[in-house]
Amino acid sequence: MNENKMNPNAKLTFLERFAYGIGDYAGNLVYSAISAFLLVYYTNVVGASAAAAASIIAISKFFDGISDLVMGYIIDHTHSKWGKARPWIARLCVPLAVCTVLMFTVPTAFVGKTQLAYMFLTYNLVSTIFYTGINVPYATLNGLMTTNQYERGLLGNFRNLLATAGTMTINTVVLKMTAAFGGGDVYSQKGWTLTFVVLMIVFVVLNMFTFFMCKERVVEGGSTQKEAKENQVSFIKGIKGLFVNKYWVLLVIAIFAMYFMMSCFFGSAVFFAQYNVGNAGKYAIISNCLSIAQIAFLFVTPFIMKKVSKKNLFMCGMAVSGIGFLLSGFTTDVTMTCVLSVVKGMGFACGGASMFGLLQDAITYGEWYNGYGTAGMGNAASSFCMKVGSGIGTAALGWVLGFGGFDAKKAVQSAKSLAAINWSFAWIPFIMVVIVVVCMVFFDLDKKYDQVLADLEQGKHRKDN
Structure with missing residues (x-):
C-alpha cells in the first residue's frame, strides 16, 4: 500500500497508539538513565569529580539545543517511502544504543584529560x-x-503514560541490575556495562x-515526493514561518x-523534604504520590x-496543579504535602496528555497560514525550548x-534558606503554571x-481564501 494515499484524518487502532507510546518508553531508557544515573556513574564508578562531570553536561546542552534545530531541518527535507520521521527512528536506534553502552563504559585506563x-x-x-536524531523525529x-x-490527544496520552512507565522502570531496575551483574557490587564497571547492554537491546x-x-x-500540501523536493523550505524561511x-x-x-517549572520543582523536592519537612526519608513518598496519581489519571x-x-x-489541568x-x-x-502531590499529579496528567497534541495542531495551522509546512522545525524548536526551560529552571533553583x-x-x-x-x-512553579494558563486563554485554534x-x-491555504 502507498502510505501517502492513507486517510490523513484517520482514527488509529489501539495497537498503533500503543506502538507510538512505546517509542517514548524506549526513549526514557536512555533519557531517564542519563538524568538519574549518569552523574552517579561518573562520580561513584569512574571516580571523576562532580564539578567536572556537571560541567561536561552543562556545556553540552548548548550543542544539544543547536542539534535540535538541525535535525528539524533534516526532517523537513526528508522524503522516503517510509515518510519523513519514521526512517530516522530505524536508522539511528542502533547507533544510539551502542553509544549509550560506550557512555557507561569509561575505560579504566583513561585518567585526567x-x-x-x-x-x-x-x-x-x-x-x-x-x-536528538531519534527524539525530534519521534515527536514529529x-x-x-x-x-x-x-x-493526536490520545497519542500524547499514550506517550506520557509510557514515558512515565519508562522512567519508573529505570529508577527501579538499574541499581538492582548493576549489583546482580557486578557480583553484588553496585558500582563495578562490569555491572554497569552489562546492565546497559541489556537495556539497549x-x-x-x-x-x-x-x-x-x-x-x-499526513503529507504536507498533498504533495508527491517529487513535488515536495521541488518546494524545499530554507532554514531561515522555516524559522520565520514558526514565529509568525x-x-x-x-x-x-x-x-x-512547563519545563522550567518541572526542573525547579523536582530539583527542590529533596531539599524541601529534608529541611522544610525535616525528614529526607519522606522524599520518596511525596514524589511517588505525584507519579502514581499522574499515571492513574492518564x-x-x-x-x-x-x-x-x-x-x-x-x-484546566494546569489550573488544578496551580492550586496544588x-x-x-x-x-x-x-x-x-502528599495530598497536594496527588493534586499536582492529576494536573500534570492533563498537561502531558494534551500538550504535544496541541503542538501538532499548531504546526498544522502554520502550514495553512504560511503556505508551507515546517513539521520538523516546529518540533525541533519546541524541543530546544524544553531543554532551555529545563536548564534555566535548574539554574534558577x-x-x-x-x-x-x-x-x-x-x-x-x-529561615531565609x-x-x-x-x-x-x-511559588516559582505556581508563577510558571499561571503563565501556562494565560497562554491557553489566548489559544483559540479549536474554533478554526x-x-x-x-x-x-x-x-x-490562507492566501487562497
Missing part, C-alpha cells in the same frame, strides 16, 4: 547527535500519523516495534514555562478529551538557594481547526 575527553565525546554522541511523528485532533527492539507499527499518513504562527508561539511559551484523560477540547484539558502549588506554599505537613544563603553543610538551615527552598518548591483541515485537504 583523556578521561574527560572520552566522557565529553560519548555524552555528546548520545545526547547531542543520536538521541505524532503530527504525521493523523490530523485528527482527538487522536530492549531499546532497539522497542524502537523497531514503533517503526513497523506506526504509519505516516501565534499558536505555535503560545505553545512554545507554555512548554518553556487512564481517565482520554474520556475527558471526548467531552472537552485538548486546550481546555491542558488549561499555591497551597503547598503554606504547609510542611507530610500528609497535606541554584540561584534562589544561593540568594537564600543555603549551606549544605548545615543540618538546620536559616527555608524560604528560598519554599519558593523553589511552591476544522476549516484549516478542510482547506489543506483541498490544497488551499
Whole structure:
C-alpha cells in the first residue's frame, strides 16, 4: 500500500497508539538513565569529580539545543517511502544504543584529560547527535500519523503514560541490575556495562516495534515526493514561518514555562523534604504520590478529551496543579504535602496528555497560514525550548538557594534558606503554571481547526481564501 494515499484524518487502532507510546518508553531508557544515573556513574564508578562531570553536561546542552534545530531541518527535507520521521527512528536506534553502552563504559585506563575527553565525546554522541536524531523525529511523528485532533490527544496520552512507565522502570531496575551483574557490587564497571547492554537491546527492539507499527499518513500540501523536493523550505524561511504562527508561539511559551517549572520543582523536592519537612526519608513518598496519581489519571484523560477540547484539558489541568502549588506554599505537613502531590499529579496528567497534541495542531495551522509546512522545525524548536526551560529552571533553583544563603553543610538551615527552598518548591512553579494558563486563554485554534483541515485537504491555504 502507498502510505501517502492513507486517510490523513484517520482514527488509529489501539495497537498503533500503543506502538507510538512505546517509542517514548524506549526513549526514557536512555533519557531517564542519563538524568538519574549518569552523574552517579561518573562520580561513584569512574571516580571523576562532580564539578567536572556537571560541567561536561552543562556545556553540552548548548550543542544539544543547536542539534535540535538541525535535525528539524533534516526532517523537513526528508522524503522516503517510509515518510519523513519514521526512517530516522530505524536508522539511528542502533547507533544510539551502542553509544549509550560506550557512555557507561569509561575505560579504566583513561585518567585526567583523556578521561574527560572520552566522557565529553560519548555524552555528546548520545545526547547531542543520536538521541536528538531519534527524539525530534519521534515527536514529529505524532503530527504525521493523523490530523485528527482527538487522536493526536490520545497519542500524547499514550506517550506520557509510557514515558512515565519508562522512567519508573529505570529508577527501579538499574541499581538492582548493576549489583546482580557486578557480583553484588553496585558500582563495578562490569555491572554497569552489562546492565546497559541489556537495556539497549530492549531499546532497539522497542524502537523497531514503533517503526513497523506506526504509519505516516499526513503529507504536507498533498504533495508527491517529487513535488515536495521541488518546494524545499530554507532554514531561515522555516524559522520565520514558526514565529509568525501565534499558536505555535503560545505553545512554545507554555512548554518553556512547563519545563522550567518541572526542573525547579523536582530539583527542590529533596531539599524541601529534608529541611522544610525535616525528614529526607519522606522524599520518596511525596514524589511517588505525584507519579502514581499522574499515571492513574492518564487512564481517565482520554474520556475527558471526548467531552472537552485538548486546550481546555491542558488549561484546566494546569489550573488544578496551580492550586496544588499555591497551597503547598503554606504547609510542611507530610500528609497535606502528599495530598497536594496527588493534586499536582492529576494536573500534570492533563498537561502531558494534551500538550504535544496541541503542538501538532499548531504546526498544522502554520502550514495553512504560511503556505508551507515546517513539521520538523516546529518540533525541533519546541524541543530546544524544553531543554532551555529545563536548564534555566535548574539554574534558577541554584540561584534562589544561593540568594537564600543555603549551606549544605548545615543540618538546620536559616529561615531565609527555608524560604528560598519554599519558593523553589511552591511559588516559582505556581508563577510558571499561571503563565501556562494565560497562554491557553489566548489559544483559540479549536474554533478554526476544522476549516484549516478542510482547506489543506483541498490544497488551499490562507492566501487562497
